[in-house]
Amino acid sequence: MSTFGTLFKVTTYGESHCKSVGCIVDGVPPGMDLDESDIQPQLTRRRPGQSALTTPRNERDAVAIQSGTEYGKTLGTPIAMLVQNKDQRPHDYSEMDDYPRPSHADYTYQEKYGIKASSGGGRSSARETIGRVAAGAIADKYLAAVNDIEIVAFVSQVGDVSMDRSPRNEQWISTLEGVTREGIDSTGPMRCPDLALGEKMVKIVEEHRDSHDSVGGVVTCVIRNCPVGLGEPCFDKLEATLAHAMMSIPATKGFEFGSGFAGAAMSGSKHNDMFYKDVASGRFRTRTNYSGGVQGGISNGENIYFNIAFKPPATISQEQATATYAGKDGVLAAKGRHDPNVVPRAVPIVEAMAALVIADAHLIQESRKGAKSFF
Amino acid sequence: MSTFGTLFKVTTYGESHCKSVGCIVDGVPPGMDLDESDIQPQLTRRRPGQSALTTPRNERDAVAIQSGTEYGKTLGTPIAMLVQNKDQRPHDYSEMDDYPRPSHADYTYQEKYGIKASSGGGRSSARETIGRVAAGAIADKYLAAVNDIEIVAFVSQVGDVSMDRSPRNEQWISTLEGVTREGIDSTGPMRCPDLALGEKMVKIVEEHRDSHDSVGGVVTCVIRNCPVGLGEPCFDKLEATLAHAMMSIPATKGFEFGSGFAGAAMSGSKHNDMFYKDVASGRFRTRTNYSGGVQGGISNGENIYFNIAFKPPATISQEQATATYAGKDGVLAAKGRHDPNVVPRAVPIVEAMAALVIADAHLIQESRKGAKSFF
Amino acid sequence: MSTFGTLFKVTTYGESHCKSVGCIVDGVPPGMDLDESDIQPQLTRRRPGQSALTTPRNERDAVAIQSGTEYGKTLGTPIAMLVQNKDQRPHDYSEMDDYPRPSHADYTYQEKYGIKASSGGGRSSARETIGRVAAGAIADKYLAAVNDIEIVAFVSQVGDVSMDRSPRNEQWISTLEGVTREGIDSTGPMRCPDLALGEKMVKIVEEHRDSHDSVGGVVTCVIRNCPVGLGEPCFDKLEATLAHAMMSIPATKGFEFGSGFAGAAMSGSKHNDMFYKDVASGRFRTRTNYSGGVQGGISNGENIYFNIAFKPPATISQEQATATYAGKDGVLAAKGRHDPNVVPRAVPIVEAMAALVIADAHLIQESRKGAKSFF
Amino acid sequence: MSTFGTLFKVTTYGESHCKSVGCIVDGVPPGMDLDESDIQPQLTRRRPGQSALTTPRNERDAVAIQSGTEYGKTLGTPIAMLVQNKDQRPHDYSEMDDYPRPSHADYTYQEKYGIKASSGGGRSSARETIGRVAAGAIADKYLAAVNDIEIVAFVSQVGDVSMDRSPRNEQWISTLEGVTREGIDSTGPMRCPDLALGEKMVKIVEEHRDSHDSVGGVVTCVIRNCPVGLGEPCFDKLEATLAHAMMSIPATKGFEFGSGFAGAAMSGSKHNDMFYKDVASGRFRTRTNYSGGVQGGISNGENIYFNIAFKPPATISQEQATATYAGKDGVLAAKGRHDPNVVPRAVPIVEAMAALVIADAHLIQESRKGAKSFF
Numbered sequence A, B, C, D: 001m002s003t004f005g006t007l008f009k010v011t012t013y014g015e016s017h018c019k020s021v022g023c024i025v026d027g028v029p030p031g032m033d034l035d036e037s038d039i040q041p042q043l044t045r046r047r048p049g050q051s052a053l054t055t056p057r058n059e060r061d062a063v064a065i066q067s068g069t070e071y072g073k074t075l076g077t078p079i080a081m082l083v084q085n086k087d088q089r090p091h092d093y094s095e096m097d098d099y100p101r102p103s104h105a106d107y108t109y110q111e112k113y114g115i116k117a118s119s120g121g122g123r124s125s126a127r128e129t130i131g132r133v134a135a136g137a138i139a140d141k142y143l144a145a146v147n148d149i150e151i152v153a154f155v156s157q158v159g160d161v162s163m164d165r166s167p168r169n170e171q172w173i174s175t176l177e178g179v180t181r182e183g184i185d186s187t188g189p190m191r192c193p194d195l196a197l198g199e200k201m202v203k204i205v206e207e208h209r210d211s212h213d214s215v216g217g218v219v220t221c222v223i224r225n226c227p228v229g230l231g232e233p234c235f236d237k238l239e240a241t242l243a244h245a246m247m248s249i250p251a252t253k254g255f256e257f258g259s260g261f262a263g264a265a266m267s268g269s270k271h272n273d274m275f276y277k278d279v280a281s282g283r284f285r286t287r288t289n290y291s292g293g294v295q296g297g298i299s300n301g302e303n304i305y306f307n308i309a310f311k312p313p314a315t316i317s318q319e320q321a322t323a324t325y326a327g328k329d330g331v332l333a334a335k336g337r338h339d340p341n342v343v344p345r346a347v348p349i350v351e352a353m354a355a356l357v358i359a360d361a362h363l364i365q366e367s368r369k370g371a372k373s374f375f
Helices: A036-046 A106-113 A126-147 A170-178 A181-185 A195-210 A238-247 A343-372 B036-046 B106-113 B126-147 B170-178 B181-185 B195-210 B238-247 B343-372 C036-046 C106-113 C126-147 C170-178 C181-185 C195-210 C238-247 C343-372 D036-046 D106-113 D126-147 D170-178 D181-185 D195-210 D238-247 D343-372
Strands: A009-013 A020-026 A063-065 A079-084 A150-158 A217-224 A252-257 A275-277 A284-286 A304-310 A319-323 A329-333 B009-013 B020-026 B063-065 B079-084 B150-158 B217-224 B252-257 B275-277 B284-286 B304-310 B319-323 B329-333 C009-013 C020-026 C063-065 C079-084 C150-158 C217-224 C252-257 C275-277 C284-286 C304-310 C319-323 C329-333 D009-013 D020-026 D063-065 D079-084 D150-158 D217-224 D252-257 D275-277 D284-286 D304-310 D319-323 D329-333
Touching (some): A020 A126, A020 C009, A079 A126, A126 A150, A126 A343, A150 A181, A217 A343, A238 A343, A238 B238, A252 B238, A304 A343, A343 B106, A343 D343, B009 B126, B009 D020, B020 D009, B036 B126, B079 D079, B150 B195, B150 B343, B238 B252, B238 B304, B304 B343, C009 C126, C079 C126, C106 D343, C126 C343, C150 C195, C238 C252, C238 C304, C304 C343, D036 D126, D036 D343, D150 D343, D170 D217, D304 D343
Parallel strands (some): A275 B319, A319 B275, C275 D319, C319 D275
Antiparallel strands (some): A009 A020, A063 A079, A217 A304, A252 A304, A252 B252, B020 B079, B063 B079, B217 B304, C020 C079, C063 C079, C150 C217, C217 C304, C252 C304, C252 D252, D150 D217, D217 D304, D275 D284, D319 D329
């Protein structure tokens, strides 16, 4: 459903053509500085029209906090936030509406609910993610206060142009250690930390755009400075809730953390991360990090990193030989311009979902630490 | 935590050396035939010692239903099930206990809880999965009654020996269509439907066993005959709850469904699944299935299939240069024989978690269908 | 926290002086007619200033649906609703703010959260209930469609003027059978179905108002035409979730259903409700209804009825000898006019919470009925 | 359903004639001393056959911890506990089984689930409460460690013999301050702190027993030393979760806390609890406690006290003129001896449910306190 989290709990609402989209964030710790300027930057990073590569609609997406703060401080009560929709009228019927768009959610929404928003997939619209990003920005701020926890996502693949994400690749590990949101945004429209690859990715997206096609990609995310001990086995292991969060983002096809699918081909003697005591920091650490910062479902203090596969956007303006809801064969040609690639815009969404998971896990672990102090 | 699901809800308990392991399954629909003979086969498939390739301990793992049935019918009340542990004594201290085992859960459990079962990772033990498998067997039976829903998992990769899992590979699609649990079990110890590859996998596992090492692998699962309409956007999309379920299984590193990570490299024009009306069955179907049976988070009636990456088991009997809890460098050598590869045993665990997710999604959708009938 | 329900799930937000108050209602069955005109009447019944007996502030409280409907039909997606606050500025400091108001939530909010809305109790403000009433109106509409389920609340006591609520009193049972919302509203400002008692209640409230005091009361609620089988033992028995819902309303001190506290004094031979088959309706019924329509936590098809005790409002304009937060003795005198009695305004809030509980229980039972049809 | 709580979470199972009854308690803080001797005393207080006034069956009810502890310490993992049933065979059919017992759960269970345990109400059996009591004993131990929190319940009414529970009655307030479990148990079979009334209660129960009838009563519970700040508005106010917990106990008809229903008749000027600083303890306190230790849904540090009404047991051995399931009028006469009054046995059940609520609220508040410390 539309609520996520146990103690840090977000509930979202809204589709493309209703009055507004937004969320209620419950369980935000009280006494934290917070106003719209903490939320808006991530919403702005999420919105379309930021470059020639993404859809040119200009959505302003200005967030308004409705409740839960006073004089710029959180009260511990639910924080509602909303963004007005510009286009609030249901979409008019056209012949194209006789067709469920291939690989879109039109057909499944119609079958599940027996009714469907005129705009198509309803909650499968990308506008649904606005509530997530707004909520995630609050979680972000909390995590920075807690332990300087930093969450940074970036594009590591578009089509077949990919960074070498092998956990044995030292340059990759060093990228994970060093990337920042500011740095990523300065690299250009693809948000890829490797500038040369970023340029190739731009070309691939342009080619797909010009041939009325679309192309998929991979977003990688790293969480740094996460304290040891987060995650709730056995069902709410940290990787399980991260996977849940990421796979709930529209258009995702896969999730892997640490060594990921490559780890399946490895031997234990290579994959095991040996421990050592780091003299400088006094921290107990591992020499390698194939584990991806999580062991037994619990964070171990190393960088948590994971990759999310995004499929190519389903809406393309090529003609497609498909069938109408009534089962009649025909040709569907979507009109207008469509996003040939979504992964740069997915970056703040991934960061938001990661922040929500870590904030919730952190609060739960705080309850245990407090409790344990009594005996 | 240790409860999973909304209406079909399982709670598990138990670690290696306590009295018993088991679960309570709440929300099982009433009036269904059920006794231990429905549960035991999957537990037996899960247990170690089934071949020379897995750990030779002979655990009988006989399940006993405690409640929730009478005269072989479910009552609609919670069904508790338990399996006695053979070794109920805490493990005695040895010098090896000074070391957190690399890439195991010893260190993170100790840090999270401030205490640790003598047996090591406590709930990260493979015995924790017994409760899942017992619960999943009930879900299985329900799903078979509901719509002849079939869930079959198998090993598709060990080390670098892998089936070609490309969704463009017609043989792969045909394997997904045809595999059965009985068929898989008849292929040999690796539970790989490709006999030639299965033999190669055996060799790889034997090599690792002989060199006191371990090796990872991939389990693939297919869900057939799933009705259209399951999954609860936006946070509980079917792929999101499947990912959560799968990534909560010990030793998993990745989850992908449909085209998965390969889909990230594809173009929309290739990836989109065109619709058609199947005259024979009268069903509205898709010509290809890159979507993996789920669109917009909701099942579309096609086969749901996904891959789960398992890392190599962390416990190996090679010497490992690591550190003690106290931070002193040293050499750890695990004693005894250890499982060099777990993926064949993971097969029924994957099936169980898939069944739990689908049963829960099915019940939720039934509530909506019933409700909708009133207007 | 601020989310209530399992399948029919409402999340509320807002306090007195923020931008808006409202809610997100998730899980509303799709395809139901719904627009603001279904919501507004109950909000209007809830608002203050309806008579000389209640606080004279004139809040318009016009609700705006933000999402989840199109062309006047529910889509099955979350329905957000909001009501603008007229007074959006935090309240200015006055000397009175040094005092936690006696029996109000000022002190406990300050201690729990370490911060407090300037308006005082934050979420303990009566404006918090707007979201509940809006959500309840949707549940109401669903329940009417389902089975002509009717939920009617009314005032049965103010101060020591009370209707005879004994379950042996035939007139009382007949009142429960016959009351309607329209009828109740036509009785005058107290919403008491006994006109003579209603007039006495008015006098009591006037006396308290004139002496700068306040007075408590009791609201009774009846649910008619509830189908047999709702409620989820053992923890979510129908009376348990109703009690939870009712005791979450501000200023409540008690909940009893059926025979209630009077039942504690009775003998089993008198209290047991004998069964019979009603020839006219073909229904299996009970001759008496001390059970209050629920047996073993599950509805039995008889009228469900319960009473909720409300304390006298804590804010009075008499001088009160109390202490400041700093612990200094002093005298607090609240300024302005305050509601001397809240029970008539509580009537739609009680109805809303009852509707939310029954709608949720109904959806859960629908899931079971659908499931059971498969075997 | 059968799971209760958010962080301190209990799931129970079992009915009268299955193999065992028990529970899984998840979220118990790690590192706490715990073995069966902490659990058994409350189970023993709960069991029948303790005096001539209760049913003479001698159930031993010996609890066995299955998991979650090692060397007498909690591990932070789920603690499963079970008690064997002595009578594990389904009950044989008799003519009496054609009748749903009046005011029992036979009819509603049959209608809800379409099947029914032969023993009758299945989970509505009193044996269901064993899991609650076992879980509550763990919560008790935690709460004692946390803040010397004490929870004591006792019988304050049987039939029409009642202690004066008015919050204005100083002797009542002093009883709430001073009662202990040991003291209560020493008063005799009725567990009433007023010895003279206790003797009258015994007579009433004997009279009902001798006339093959039953009689109801009231249990009062007090929670002392509860810290300020527990409870989660707006839906999970402390009184709301306590009400939920108490009204989920079989045979309950009402819940009131603090001034309760009597408070509805009071004026605000009398009901408001004035604050003062207690010099000796340094605590901020209230001079009266009509609030019952909770204001705005949050504990204020004063004693939390509440009353729960229990109806007379439905099973009586008098002949009852009722109807069969088939709707045929007839006479039902229950055989055997039945408990004429259950309130003394309800005492440990009430304590257990109170402990579960407070432990859960305490853990949630600890998470907030920990979080807040970061800014």
